[in-house]
Amino acid sequence: MEKWIEELFTEDLLRDAASRFSCDATSAKKLGDFENYVFEVHKGGVPYILRLTHSSHRSKEEVEAELKWINYLHKNGVHVSLVNDSDKGNLVEVFNTGETSFFVCLFDKAPGGPVKINDPLFDEQLFYKWGKLTGHMHRVTKGYNQNENRRNRWDQDDVLDYEKYLSLKEDKDIIGKGHRNKERIRGFVETQDTFGLIHSDIHPGNFFYHEGDLHVFDFDDSTEFFFISDVAIPLYYSVWWKFRNDTLENRSEFGERFLIAFLQGYRTECEIQDEWVKRIPHFLLLRDLTLYTVFHKKWDLTNMSEGEESLLSQIRERLHKDEPIVELDYGKIIDVVRAR
Numbered sequence: 001m002e003k004w005i006e007e008l009f010t011e012d013l014l015r016d017a018a019s020r021f022s023c024d025a026t027s028a029k030k031l032g033d034f035e036n037y038v039f040e041v042h043k044g045g046v047p048y049i050l051r052l053t054h055s056s057h058r059s060k061e062e063v064e065a066e067l068k069w070i071n072y073l074h075k076n077g078v079h080v081s082l083v084n085d086s087d088k089g090n091l092v093e094v095f096n097t098g099e100t101s102f103f104v105c106l107f108d109k110a111p112g113g114p115v116k117i118n119d120p121l122f123d124e125q126l127f128y129k130w131g132k133l134t135g136h137m138h139r140v141t142k143g144y145n146q147n148e149n150r151r152n153r154w155d156q157d158d159v160l161d162y163e164k165y166l167s168l169k170e171d172k173d174i175i176g177k178g179h180r181n182k183e184r185i186r187g188f189v190e191t192q193d194t195f196g197l198i199h200s201d202i203h204p205g206n207f208f209y210h211e212g213d214l215h216v217f218d219f220d221d222s223t224e225f226f227f228i229s230d231v232a233i234p235l236y237y238s239v240w241w242k243f244r245n246d247t248l249e250n251r252s253e254f255g256e257r258f259l260i261a262f263l264q265g266y267r268t269e270c271e272i273q274d275e276w277v278k279r280i281p282h283f284l285l286l287r288d289l290t291l292y293t294v295f296h297k298k299w300d301l302t303n304m305s306e307g308e309e310s311l312l313s314q315i316r317e318r319l320h321k322d323e324p325i326v327e328l329d330y331g332k333i334i335d336v337v338r339a340r
Contacts, residue, residue: 112210131265203237232283255326
């Protein structure tokens with residue numbers, strides 16, 4: 001979280017925010033503070049997830065649009081964390097801090113727990129279920145209409161304004177690649193079957209495994225975008241988290257296994273055209289560029305940890321060399337998926 005926002009956040013604010021939902025924050029457990037403040041709080045002995053979003057990150061209307069979609073997915077059988085009304089019957093409670101605000105909401109806590117990348121459960125069966133969950137979300141979302149409160153389109157994200165955060169001198173070629181890739185994606189045709197609301201961040205840190213099912217949460221990055229991005233991003237993060245220090249060959253070998261299983265699960269819920277699978281490289285590149293820019297936005301580049309410097313330098317080096325996170329034969333993958 002940016003330092004100036006940290007200065008606005010207080011224990012009194014946390015306590016008052018929890019009280020709007022009749023929750024106790026006395027022993028609140030912080031779960032995250034990268035883009036939102038996220039805490040586990042309790043009500044009647046039951047754990048809930050309290051999230052506080054600063055107005056510099058999202059507008060109240062954007063937050064409400066996210067929460068209404070989540071509850072729509074829940075109503076239609078997708079395993080997501082239900083959003084609870086406040087004591088006043090609001091999905092979002094507003095706390096003003098000078099000229100800015102925090103928007104507060106409360107989620108059910110997802111059952112189960114995370115699957116670590118070295119866990120035996122992190123295998124093709126999980127990837128299949130991951131794809132099935134994603135396909136289910138996309139299928140029911142194709143019938144969803146947003147009202148006047150809408151999530152922004154993908155190309156309205158300020159981290160795609162590369163000049164704002166990157167060095168015009170040191171990152172000149174990366175900025176150019178970013179703009180060319182963005183324009184290429186903008187050129188794809190948007191239809192009800194290809195474009196709509198997506199989660200945009202379904203990685204292993206954003207779902208729990210419980211009794212054979214996956215339960216997804218953290219829809220903060222949800223946006224209007226091509227559905228294929230929700231396929232590319234799980235592929236990206238599975239490879240990045242598990243094999244980012246490995247060779248392109250080893251990353252790609254794992255990526256092929258992952259994508260075959262994921263697509264098999266996806267296609268049990270939602271059809272996907274071959275041409276979109278073949279466009280995945282554009283969306284993998286977009287994630288590289290997005291992460292590179294986000295790190296520049298969020299981190300103090302003059303005081304990075306060893307881990308942060310490693311993450312940033314790896315992406316920078318791959319972008320300079322035009323080396324993708326994986327290099328796959330998508331035609332072969334399509335044939336394998338259709339044959340099984």
